[in-house]
Amino acid sequence: SVVDKEQSQALIEEILQEYPEKALKSRKKHMTVVEPGADEKCGVSSNRKSIPGVMTIRGCAYAGSKGVVWGPVKDMLTISHGPVGCGQYSWATRRNYYTGITGVDSFGAMQITSDFQERDIVFGGDKKLEKLVDELEEMFPLSRGISIQSECPIGLIGDDIEAVSRKKAEEIGKPVVPVRCEGFRGVSQSLGHHIANDALRDWIYEKDVPASVQEAGPYDVALMADYNIGGDAWSSRRILEEMGLNVISQSTGDSTVAELANTAKAKLVLLHCYRSMNYIARYLEEKHSVPWTEFNFFGPTQIFKSMRKIASYFDESIQKRTEELIENKYKPLLQSVVDKYKSRLEGKKVMLYVGGLRPRHTIPCFKDLGVEVMLTGYEFGHGDDYQRTMEYLDDTTIVVDDMSEFEMEKFLSKLKPDLFGSGVKEKYQCQKAGVPFRQMHSWDYSGPYHGIEGFAIFARDMDMAINGQVWKHIKAPWKS
Numbered sequence: 001s002v003v004d005k006e007q008s009q010a011l012i013e014e015i016l017q018e019y020p021e022k023a024l025k026s027r028k029k030h031m032t033v034v035e036p037g038a039d040e041k042c043g044v045s046s047n048r049k050s051i052p053g054v055m056t057i058r059g060c061a062y063a064g065s066k067g068v069v070w071g072p073v074k075d076m077l078t079i080s081h082g083p084v085g086c087g088q089y090s091w092a093t094r095r096n097y098y099t100g101i102t103g104v105d106s107f108g109a110m111q112i113t114s115d116f117q118e119r120d121i122v123f124g125g126d127k128k129l130e131k132l133v134d135e136l137e138e139m140f141p142l143s144r145g146i147s148i149q150s151e152c153p154i155g156l157i158g159d160d161i162e163a164v165s166r167k168k169a170e171e172i173g174k175p176v177v178p179v180r181c182e183g184f185r186g187v188s189q190s191l192g193h194h195i196a197n198d199a200l201r202d203w204i205y206e207k208d209v210p211a212s213v214q215e216a217g218p219y220d221v222a223l224m225a226d227y228n229i230g231g232d233a234w235s236s237r238r239i240l241e242e243m244g245l246n247v248i249s250q251s252t253g254d255s256t257v258a259e260l261a262n263t264a265k266a267k268l269v270l271l272h273c274y275r276s277m278n279y280i281a282r283y284l285e286e287k288h289s290v291p292w293t294e295f296n297f298f299g300p301t302q303i304f305k306s307m308r309k310i311a312s313y314f315d316e317s318i319q320k321r322t323e324e325l326i327e328n329k330y331k332p333l334l335q336s337v338v339d340k341y342k343s344r345l346e347g348k349k350v351m352l353y354v355g356g357l358r359p360r361h362t363i364p365c366f367k368d369l370g371v372e373v374m375l376t377g378y379e380f381g382h383g384d385d386y387q388r389t390m391e392y393l394d395d396t397t398i399v400v401d402d403m404s405e406f407e408m409e410k411f412l413s414k415l416k417p418d419l420f421g422s423g424v425k426e427k428y429q430c431q432k433a434g435v436p437f438r439q440m441h442s443w444d445y446s447g448p449y450h451g452i453e454g455f456a457i458f459a460r461d462m463d464m465a466i467n468g469q470v471w472k473h474i475k476a477p478w479k480s
Protein backbone atom coordinates (compact mmCIF):
# COMPACT_ATOMS: atom_id res chain seq x y z
CA SER A 1 0.00 0.00 0.00
CA VAL A 2 1.00 3.58 -0.62
CA VAL A 3 3.29 5.13 1.99
CA ASP A 4 4.66 8.30 0.46
CA LYS A 5 3.74 11.11 -1.85
CA GLU A 6 5.89 9.88 -4.73
CA GLN A 7 4.19 6.49 -4.66
CA SER A 8 0.76 8.12 -4.71
CA GLN A 9 1.81 10.25 -7.68
CA ALA A 10 3.26 7.23 -9.48
CA LEU A 11 0.02 5.33 -9.01
CA ILE A 12 -1.96 8.14 -10.63
CA GLU A 13 0.44 8.13 -13.59
CA GLU A 14 0.18 4.37 -13.93
CA ILE A 15 -3.62 4.46 -14.10
CA LEU A 16 -3.67 7.39 -16.50
CA GLN A 17 -1.36 5.49 -18.89
CA GLU A 18 -4.17 3.10 -19.66
CA TYR A 19 -6.23 5.84 -21.27
CA PRO A 20 -6.07 6.92 -24.90
CA GLU A 21 -4.17 10.18 -25.33
CA LYS A 22 -7.12 12.58 -25.33
CA ALA A 23 -8.82 11.02 -22.33
CA LEU A 24 -5.49 10.93 -20.49
CA LYS A 25 -4.98 14.63 -21.02
CA SER A 26 -8.43 15.41 -19.72
CA ARG A 27 -8.49 13.03 -16.74
CA LYS A 28 -5.01 14.07 -15.61
CA LYS A 29 -6.43 17.44 -14.53
CA HIS A 30 -8.89 15.68 -12.22
CA MET A 31 -6.33 13.78 -10.14
CA THR A 32 -3.65 14.92 -7.74
CA VAL A 33 -1.76 14.31 -4.54
CA VAL A 34 -2.28 17.38 -2.43
CA GLU A 35 -0.06 19.45 -0.21
CA PRO A 36 -2.34 19.40 2.85
CA GLY A 37 -3.35 22.52 4.77
CA ALA A 38 -6.20 24.99 4.69
CA ASP A 39 -4.17 27.59 2.80
CA GLU A 40 -2.86 25.24 0.12
CA LYS A 41 -4.45 25.19 -3.31
CA CYS A 42 -6.06 21.90 -4.28
CA GLY A 43 -5.81 22.53 -7.98
CA VAL A 44 -8.00 19.65 -9.09
CA SER A 45 -10.26 20.45 -12.03
CA SER A 46 -13.93 19.97 -11.12
CA ASN A 47 -17.53 20.63 -12.19
CA ARG A 48 -16.66 19.68 -15.76
CA LYS A 49 -18.45 17.39 -18.19
CA SER A 50 -17.81 13.67 -17.73
CA ILE A 51 -16.12 11.99 -20.68
CA PRO A 52 -18.56 9.94 -22.79
CA GLY A 53 -17.58 6.28 -22.74
CA VAL A 54 -16.62 6.07 -19.09
CA MET A 55 -19.05 5.19 -16.35
CA THR A 56 -19.47 8.17 -14.02
CA ILE A 57 -20.92 8.00 -10.52
CA ARG A 58 -22.85 11.24 -11.07
CA GLY A 59 -26.58 11.93 -11.29
CA CYS A 60 -28.50 14.62 -13.21
CA ALA A 61 -30.12 18.01 -12.55
CA TYR A 62 -33.52 16.40 -11.97
CA ALA A 63 -31.93 14.19 -9.29
CA GLY A 64 -30.44 17.27 -7.64
CA SER A 65 -33.73 19.13 -7.54
CA LYS A 66 -36.39 16.48 -7.13
CA GLY A 67 -34.43 13.93 -5.15
CA VAL A 68 -32.33 16.27 -3.05
CA VAL A 69 -33.83 19.73 -2.44
CA TRP A 70 -37.59 19.71 -3.16
CA GLY A 71 -38.59 16.07 -2.69
CA PRO A 72 -38.05 16.04 1.10
CA VAL A 73 -40.49 18.95 1.76
CA LYS A 74 -43.08 16.67 3.28
CA ASP A 75 -46.34 18.60 3.01
CA MET A 76 -45.81 19.42 -0.66
CA LEU A 77 -46.80 17.12 -3.49
CA THR A 78 -43.91 16.48 -5.87
CA ILE A 79 -44.83 15.99 -9.51
CA SER A 80 -42.25 14.24 -11.67
CA HIS A 81 -43.33 15.98 -14.84
CA GLY A 82 -42.69 14.01 -18.00
CA PRO A 83 -42.42 10.30 -18.87
CA VAL A 84 -42.91 7.80 -16.08
CA GLY A 85 -39.33 6.52 -15.75
CA CYS A 86 -37.53 9.32 -13.89
CA GLY A 87 -40.02 9.39 -11.03
CA GLN A 88 -40.41 5.63 -10.91
CA TYR A 89 -36.71 4.79 -10.78
CA SER A 90 -35.90 7.51 -8.27
CA TRP A 91 -38.83 6.54 -6.05
CA ALA A 92 -37.81 6.25 -2.40
CA THR A 93 -34.11 5.92 -3.21
CA ARG A 94 -33.04 8.58 -0.70
CA ARG A 95 -33.61 7.95 2.98
CA ASN A 96 -34.99 11.38 3.88
CA TYR A 97 -37.15 10.49 6.87
CA TYR A 98 -40.21 12.43 7.96
CA THR A 99 -43.07 12.24 10.43
CA GLY A 100 -46.71 12.57 9.40
CA ILE A 101 -49.33 10.45 7.70
CA THR A 102 -48.40 9.61 4.14
CA GLY A 103 -51.17 10.45 1.69
CA VAL A 104 -52.98 12.64 4.21
CA ASP A 105 -50.70 15.46 5.34
CA SER A 106 -47.29 14.17 4.19
CA PHE A 107 -46.30 12.97 0.75
CA GLY A 108 -42.56 12.27 0.73
CA ALA A 109 -42.90 8.55 0.05
CA MET A 110 -45.23 8.96 -2.93
CA GLN A 111 -44.45 8.84 -6.65
CA ILE A 112 -46.60 11.26 -8.64
CA THR A 113 -46.03 11.53 -12.38
CA SER A 114 -47.74 13.16 -15.36
CA ASP A 115 -46.82 9.97 -17.27
CA PHE A 116 -46.15 11.61 -20.64
CA GLN A 117 -47.21 9.75 -23.75
CA GLU A 118 -46.33 10.42 -27.36
CA ARG A 119 -49.31 12.75 -27.83
CA ASP A 120 -48.13 14.91 -24.90
CA ILE A 121 -44.72 15.30 -26.51
CA VAL A 122 -46.30 16.22 -29.84
CA PHE A 123 -49.14 18.48 -28.66
CA GLY A 124 -47.68 19.70 -25.34
CA GLY A 125 -48.46 18.69 -21.79
CA ASP A 126 -49.67 21.91 -20.15
CA LYS A 127 -53.33 20.89 -20.25
CA LYS A 128 -52.46 17.57 -18.71
CA LEU A 129 -50.48 19.32 -16.00
CA GLU A 130 -53.46 21.54 -15.14
CA LYS A 131 -55.68 18.50 -14.88
CA LEU A 132 -53.12 16.75 -12.69
CA VAL A 133 -53.04 19.70 -10.28
CA ASP A 134 -56.85 19.61 -10.07
CA GLU A 135 -56.85 15.88 -9.38
CA LEU A 136 -54.16 16.23 -6.73
CA GLU A 137 -56.04 19.04 -5.02
CA GLU A 138 -59.14 16.86 -4.88
CA MET A 139 -57.33 13.75 -3.66
CA PHE A 140 -54.98 15.45 -1.18
CA PRO A 141 -56.71 18.59 0.12
CA LEU A 142 -54.33 18.84 3.10
CA SER A 143 -51.26 19.32 0.95
CA ARG A 144 -49.65 22.75 1.38
CA GLY A 145 -48.31 23.12 -2.12
CA ILE A 146 -47.04 21.41 -5.24
CA SER A 147 -43.65 21.39 -6.91
CA ILE A 148 -43.33 20.52 -10.58
CA GLN A 149 -40.04 18.80 -11.31
CA SER A 150 -39.29 18.94 -15.03
CA GLU A 151 -37.88 15.91 -16.79
CA CYS A 152 -35.90 16.32 -20.03
CA PRO A 153 -38.78 16.46 -22.57
CA ILE A 154 -40.43 19.44 -20.84
CA GLY A 155 -37.53 21.72 -21.71
CA LEU A 156 -37.26 20.27 -25.21
CA ILE A 157 -40.89 20.78 -26.25
CA GLY A 158 -41.17 24.26 -24.73
CA ASP A 159 -44.13 23.78 -22.39
CA ASP A 160 -44.97 26.90 -20.35
CA ILE A 161 -45.10 25.34 -16.89
CA GLU A 162 -44.58 28.77 -15.31
CA ALA A 163 -47.90 30.00 -16.75
CA VAL A 164 -49.64 26.84 -15.55
CA SER A 165 -48.11 27.29 -12.09
CA ARG A 166 -49.21 30.91 -11.74
CA LYS A 167 -52.75 30.10 -12.84
CA LYS A 168 -53.08 27.04 -10.63
CA ALA A 169 -51.48 28.65 -7.57
CA GLU A 170 -54.14 31.30 -7.72
CA GLU A 171 -56.93 28.77 -8.16
CA ILE A 172 -55.94 26.46 -5.31
CA GLY A 173 -54.49 29.16 -3.07
CA LYS A 174 -51.23 27.31 -2.44
CA PRO A 175 -47.71 27.60 -3.81
CA VAL A 176 -47.29 25.79 -7.12
CA VAL A 177 -43.60 25.82 -7.98
CA PRO A 178 -42.29 25.14 -11.49
CA VAL A 179 -38.72 23.84 -11.46
CA ARG A 180 -36.72 23.77 -14.69
CA CYS A 181 -34.47 20.94 -13.57
CA GLU A 182 -34.40 18.97 -16.83
CA GLY A 183 -31.72 16.30 -16.59
CA PHE A 184 -29.79 17.53 -19.61
CA ARG A 185 -28.88 20.78 -17.89
CA GLY A 186 -25.35 21.08 -16.56
CA VAL A 187 -22.89 18.29 -15.86
CA SER A 188 -24.28 16.69 -12.69
CA GLN A 189 -26.94 16.97 -10.00
CA SER A 190 -25.12 20.07 -8.78
CA LEU A 191 -26.87 22.37 -11.26
CA GLY A 192 -30.16 20.81 -10.10
CA HIS A 193 -29.39 22.07 -6.57
CA HIS A 194 -28.78 25.54 -7.94
CA ILE A 195 -31.96 25.55 -10.05
CA ALA A 196 -33.94 24.25 -7.05
CA ASN A 197 -32.50 27.05 -4.89
CA ASP A 198 -33.48 29.63 -7.50
CA ALA A 199 -37.03 28.24 -7.52
CA LEU A 200 -37.12 28.54 -3.72
CA ARG A 201 -36.11 32.16 -4.07
CA ASP A 202 -38.58 33.02 -6.85
CA TRP A 203 -41.60 30.99 -5.79
CA ILE A 204 -41.41 30.88 -1.98
CA TYR A 205 -39.44 33.87 -0.64
CA GLU A 206 -40.21 36.39 -3.39
CA LYS A 207 -43.86 35.40 -3.28
CA ASP A 208 -44.07 36.00 0.48
CA VAL A 209 -45.41 32.55 1.32
CA PRO A 210 -46.56 32.89 4.95
CA ALA A 211 -44.31 31.72 7.77
CA SER A 212 -45.71 29.94 10.83
CA VAL A 213 -43.47 31.88 13.23
CA GLN A 214 -45.12 35.14 14.26
CA GLU A 215 -42.87 36.61 16.93
CA ALA A 216 -39.12 36.49 16.53
CA GLY A 217 -37.09 35.16 19.47
CA PRO A 218 -33.43 35.93 20.27
CA TYR A 219 -32.32 32.31 19.84
CA ASP A 220 -34.19 31.41 16.66
CA VAL A 221 -32.08 29.43 14.22
CA ALA A 222 -32.75 27.64 10.94
CA LEU A 223 -31.17 24.25 10.32
CA MET A 224 -30.59 24.29 6.58
CA ALA A 225 -29.54 21.68 4.01
CA ASP A 226 -29.81 18.70 6.27
CA TYR A 227 -32.02 16.17 4.51
CA ASN A 228 -32.60 13.94 7.50
CA ILE A 229 -31.01 10.88 5.91
CA GLY A 230 -31.62 8.07 8.39
CA GLY A 231 -32.75 10.70 10.93
CA ASP A 232 -29.59 12.87 10.76
CA ALA A 233 -31.42 16.21 11.06
CA TRP A 234 -33.29 15.08 14.17
CA SER A 235 -29.99 14.13 15.73
CA SER A 236 -28.47 17.51 14.86
CA ARG A 237 -31.54 19.36 16.08
CA ARG A 238 -31.26 17.75 19.50
CA ILE A 239 -27.79 19.25 19.98
CA LEU A 240 -28.98 22.73 18.97
CA GLU A 241 -31.96 22.55 21.30
CA GLU A 242 -29.83 21.34 24.19
CA MET A 243 -27.59 24.36 23.59
CA GLY A 244 -30.66 26.52 24.24
CA LEU A 245 -31.39 27.46 20.63
CA ASN A 246 -34.86 27.48 19.12
CA VAL A 247 -34.99 25.67 15.79
CA ILE A 248 -37.76 27.45 13.87
CA SER A 249 -37.01 25.82 10.57
CA GLN A 250 -35.52 22.63 9.27
CA SER A 251 -34.88 22.29 5.57
CA THR A 252 -35.46 20.37 3.59
CA GLY A 253 -35.39 17.04 5.47
CA ASP A 254 -38.67 16.57 7.37
CA SER A 255 -39.64 20.14 6.49
CA THR A 256 -42.86 21.94 5.64
CA VAL A 257 -43.66 24.87 3.39
CA ALA A 258 -44.20 27.07 6.45
CA GLU A 259 -40.79 26.08 7.79
CA LEU A 260 -39.15 27.08 4.52
CA ALA A 261 -40.79 30.50 4.92
CA ASN A 262 -39.69 30.63 8.59
CA THR A 263 -36.04 30.53 7.51
CA ALA A 264 -36.14 34.22 6.60
CA LYS A 265 -37.09 35.02 10.23
CA ALA A 266 -34.14 33.22 11.85
CA LYS A 267 -31.30 35.04 13.63
CA LEU A 268 -28.82 32.65 12.05
CA VAL A 269 -28.91 30.03 9.31
CA LEU A 270 -26.92 26.90 10.13
CA LEU A 271 -25.84 25.43 6.84
CA HIS A 272 -25.10 21.73 6.93
CA CYS A 273 -24.64 20.91 3.24
CA TYR A 274 -22.87 23.87 1.72
CA ARG A 275 -22.87 22.37 -1.77
CA SER A 276 -26.62 21.94 -2.17
CA MET A 277 -28.02 25.08 -0.50
CA ASN A 278 -25.30 27.73 -0.29
CA TYR A 279 -27.11 29.63 -3.06
CA ILE A 280 -30.27 30.19 -1.02
CA ALA A 281 -28.25 30.94 2.12
CA ARG A 282 -26.48 33.71 0.23
CA TYR A 283 -29.80 35.05 -1.07
CA LEU A 284 -31.32 35.08 2.43
CA GLU A 285 -28.30 36.97 3.69
CA GLU A 286 -28.45 39.58 0.92
CA LYS A 287 -32.19 40.03 0.75
CA HIS A 288 -33.33 39.31 4.32
CA SER A 289 -30.09 40.04 6.24
CA VAL A 290 -29.96 36.59 7.86
CA PRO A 291 -26.33 35.57 8.40
CA TRP A 292 -25.29 31.96 7.82
CA THR A 293 -22.51 29.70 8.98
CA GLU A 294 -21.36 26.21 8.10
CA PHE A 295 -21.05 23.47 10.69
CA ASN A 296 -20.27 19.76 10.92
CA PHE A 297 -21.86 17.38 13.43
CA PHE A 298 -19.90 14.21 12.48
CA GLY A 299 -17.64 12.96 15.28
CA PRO A 300 -16.46 14.61 18.52
CA THR A 301 -13.75 16.92 17.12
CA GLN A 302 -16.06 18.62 14.66
CA ILE A 303 -19.15 18.50 16.89
CA PHE A 304 -17.40 20.42 19.68
CA LYS A 305 -15.75 22.84 17.27
CA SER A 306 -19.07 23.50 15.53
CA MET A 307 -21.02 23.89 18.78
CA ARG A 308 -18.56 26.53 19.97
CA LYS A 309 -18.65 28.33 16.64
CA ILE A 310 -22.45 28.39 16.63
CA ALA A 311 -22.58 29.55 20.27
CA SER A 312 -20.22 32.43 19.44
CA TYR A 313 -23.06 34.07 17.48
CA PHE A 314 -25.13 34.28 20.68
CA ASP A 315 -24.83 35.68 24.19
CA GLU A 316 -22.87 34.39 27.19
CA SER A 317 -25.75 32.33 28.53
CA ILE A 318 -25.74 30.19 25.37
CA GLN A 319 -21.95 29.99 25.38
CA LYS A 320 -21.86 28.91 29.02
CA ARG A 321 -24.58 26.35 28.49
CA THR A 322 -22.72 25.00 25.44
CA GLU A 323 -19.45 24.59 27.38
CA GLU A 324 -21.23 22.79 30.20
CA LEU A 325 -23.04 20.55 27.75
CA ILE A 326 -19.77 19.63 26.07
CA GLU A 327 -17.83 19.03 29.29
CA ASN A 328 -20.45 17.34 31.42
CA LYS A 329 -22.51 15.42 28.94
CA TYR A 330 -21.17 15.05 25.41
CA LYS A 331 -17.45 14.55 26.09
CA PRO A 332 -17.93 11.52 28.34
CA LEU A 333 -20.52 10.05 25.97
CA LEU A 334 -18.40 10.40 22.85
CA GLN A 335 -15.20 9.39 24.66
CA SER A 336 -16.85 6.10 25.63
CA VAL A 337 -17.41 5.44 21.92
CA VAL A 338 -13.77 6.24 21.11
CA ASP A 339 -12.64 3.99 23.98
CA LYS A 340 -14.72 1.13 22.69
CA TYR A 341 -13.76 1.29 19.00
CA LYS A 342 -10.48 3.12 18.50
CA SER A 343 -8.24 0.16 19.37
CA ARG A 344 -10.08 -1.92 16.77
CA LEU A 345 -9.85 0.72 14.04
CA GLU A 346 -6.54 2.50 14.66
CA GLY A 347 -4.31 2.59 11.58
CA LYS A 348 -6.98 1.28 9.21
CA LYS A 349 -7.18 2.97 5.83
CA VAL A 350 -10.21 4.02 3.82
CA MET A 351 -11.08 5.24 0.36
CA LEU A 352 -13.97 7.67 0.53
CA TYR A 353 -16.02 8.73 -2.46
CA VAL A 354 -19.32 10.60 -2.14
CA GLY A 355 -21.24 13.47 -3.78
CA GLY A 356 -20.46 17.04 -2.82
CA LEU A 357 -20.08 17.31 0.95
CA ARG A 358 -19.67 14.12 2.91
CA PRO A 359 -16.03 13.33 2.20
CA ARG A 360 -14.83 16.46 4.01
CA HIS A 361 -17.42 16.10 6.73
CA THR A 362 -16.65 12.46 7.55
CA ILE A 363 -12.84 12.46 7.22
CA PRO A 364 -12.40 14.09 10.69
CA CYS A 365 -14.91 11.61 12.09
CA PHE A 366 -12.86 8.70 10.76
CA LYS A 367 -9.75 10.38 12.20
CA ASP A 368 -11.40 10.56 15.63
CA LEU A 369 -11.38 6.76 15.46
CA GLY A 370 -7.80 6.55 14.21
CA VAL A 371 -8.76 5.74 10.61
CA GLU A 372 -6.75 7.37 7.79
CA VAL A 373 -7.96 8.38 4.34
CA MET A 374 -5.92 7.16 1.35
CA LEU A 375 -8.07 8.51 -1.45
CA THR A 376 -11.03 10.81 -1.64
CA GLY A 377 -12.87 13.20 -3.92
CA TYR A 378 -16.27 14.33 -5.05
CA GLU A 379 -18.68 13.22 -7.74
CA PHE A 380 -19.77 16.80 -8.37
CA GLY A 381 -17.96 19.08 -5.91
CA HIS A 382 -16.79 22.49 -7.10
CA GLY A 383 -13.49 24.28 -6.47
CA ASP A 384 -14.78 25.70 -3.18
CA ASP A 385 -15.61 22.20 -1.93
CA TYR A 386 -12.12 20.91 -2.72
CA GLN A 387 -10.66 23.98 -1.06
CA ARG A 388 -12.71 23.29 2.07
CA THR A 389 -11.36 19.73 2.10
CA MET A 390 -7.66 20.60 2.12
CA GLU A 391 -7.22 21.03 5.85
CA TYR A 392 -8.35 17.46 6.53
CA LEU A 393 -6.03 15.64 4.12
CA ASP A 394 -2.60 14.06 4.55
CA ASP A 395 0.32 14.46 2.18
CA THR A 396 -0.18 11.03 0.65
CA THR A 397 -3.93 11.41 0.08
CA ILE A 398 -4.94 11.01 -3.55
CA VAL A 399 -7.71 13.34 -4.69
CA VAL A 400 -9.78 12.32 -7.70
CA ASP A 401 -12.65 14.34 -9.14
CA ASP A 402 -15.60 12.56 -10.87
CA MET A 403 -13.88 9.18 -10.58
CA SER A 404 -14.86 6.67 -13.26
CA GLU A 405 -15.69 3.05 -12.60
CA PHE A 406 -12.50 2.05 -14.37
CA GLU A 407 -10.40 4.28 -12.12
CA MET A 408 -12.22 3.04 -9.04
CA GLU A 409 -11.40 -0.57 -9.88
CA LYS A 410 -7.75 0.29 -10.47
CA PHE A 411 -7.38 2.30 -7.26
CA LEU A 412 -9.09 -0.43 -5.25
CA SER A 413 -6.78 -3.13 -6.51
CA LYS A 414 -3.64 -1.04 -6.07
CA LEU A 415 -4.39 0.69 -2.77
CA LYS A 416 -6.15 -2.27 -1.14
CA PRO A 417 -7.92 -0.15 1.47
CA ASP A 418 -9.43 -1.66 4.62
CA LEU A 419 -12.72 -0.02 3.68
CA PHE A 420 -14.30 1.77 0.75
CA GLY A 421 -17.15 4.20 1.52
CA SER A 422 -19.24 5.16 -1.51
CA GLY A 423 -22.63 4.49 -3.14
CA VAL A 424 -24.80 1.52 -4.04
CA LYS A 425 -23.51 1.45 -7.63
CA GLU A 426 -19.99 0.97 -6.30
CA LYS A 427 -20.86 -1.44 -3.51
CA TYR A 428 -21.07 -4.82 -5.17
CA GLN A 429 -18.12 -4.38 -7.49
CA CYS A 430 -16.07 -3.49 -4.43
CA GLN A 431 -17.28 -6.39 -2.33
CA LYS A 432 -16.61 -8.83 -5.17
CA ALA A 433 -13.04 -7.60 -5.05
CA GLY A 434 -12.98 -8.64 -1.39
CA VAL A 435 -12.82 -5.11 0.01
CA PRO A 436 -15.19 -4.17 2.85
CA PHE A 437 -17.71 -1.52 1.89
CA ARG A 438 -20.11 0.94 3.51
CA GLN A 439 -22.68 2.97 1.62
CA MET A 440 -22.01 6.59 2.50
CA HIS A 441 -25.13 8.03 0.86
CA SER A 442 -27.80 5.83 2.47
CA TRP A 443 -25.65 4.87 5.47
CA ASP A 444 -26.34 1.32 4.26
CA TYR A 445 -29.87 1.54 5.71
CA SER A 446 -28.44 2.45 9.13
CA GLY A 447 -27.98 5.84 10.79
CA PRO A 448 -28.31 8.49 11.95
CA TYR A 449 -24.60 9.32 11.72
CA HIS A 450 -24.92 12.96 12.75
CA GLY A 451 -24.76 14.15 16.32
CA ILE A 452 -24.17 12.36 19.59
CA GLU A 453 -26.07 9.11 19.06
CA GLY A 454 -24.93 9.18 15.43
CA PHE A 455 -21.24 8.84 16.31
CA ALA A 456 -21.86 5.61 18.22
CA ILE A 457 -23.75 4.15 15.26
CA PHE A 458 -21.08 5.32 12.81
CA ALA A 459 -18.28 3.75 14.86
CA ARG A 460 -20.17 0.46 15.25
CA ASP A 461 -20.97 0.27 11.52
CA MET A 462 -17.41 0.99 10.40
CA ASP A 463 -16.04 -1.56 12.86
CA MET A 464 -18.59 -4.10 11.66
CA ALA A 465 -17.51 -3.61 8.04
CA ILE A 466 -13.74 -3.36 8.57
CA ASN A 467 -13.43 -6.17 11.10
CA GLY A 468 -16.22 -8.35 9.72
CA GLN A 469 -15.07 -11.96 9.51
CA VAL A 470 -16.81 -12.64 6.20
CA TRP A 471 -14.14 -10.74 4.25
CA LYS A 472 -11.48 -13.19 5.26
CA HIS A 473 -13.28 -15.85 3.21
CA ILE A 474 -13.44 -13.91 -0.06
CA LYS A 475 -10.51 -13.99 -2.40
CA ALA A 476 -9.98 -10.99 -4.63
CA PRO A 477 -9.56 -11.92 -8.33
CA TRP A 478 -6.10 -10.34 -8.45
CA LYS A 479 -4.91 -12.67 -5.72
CA SER A 480 -5.41 -15.82 -7.81
Ligand code: CFN
Pocket residue numbers: 064068094189227229273274275276354355356357358359440441442
Ligand atom coordinates in the same frame (compact mmCIF):
# COMPACT_ATOMS: atom_id res chain seq x y z
S1 CFN B 1 -27.71 13.77 1.49
FE1 CFN B 1 -26.41 15.32 0.58
S2 CFN B 1 -24.67 16.00 1.69
S3 CFN B 1 -27.24 17.06 -0.43
FE2 CFN B 1 -25.87 16.10 -1.80
S4 CFN B 1 -23.93 17.10 -1.56
FE3 CFN B 1 -26.20 13.75 -2.66
S5 CFN B 1 -27.88 12.45 -2.11
MO1 CFN B 1 -26.00 11.14 -2.13
S6 CFN B 1 -25.27 11.43 0.01
FE4 CFN B 1 -24.33 13.01 -1.15
FE5 CFN B 1 -24.01 15.34 -0.26
FE6 CFN B 1 -25.17 17.54 0.19
FE7 CFN B 1 -26.73 12.99 -0.32
S7 CFN B 1 -22.38 13.88 -0.40
S8 CFN B 1 -24.52 12.48 -3.26
S9 CFN B 1 -26.63 15.52 -3.84
N1 CFN B 1 -25.55 14.40 -0.92
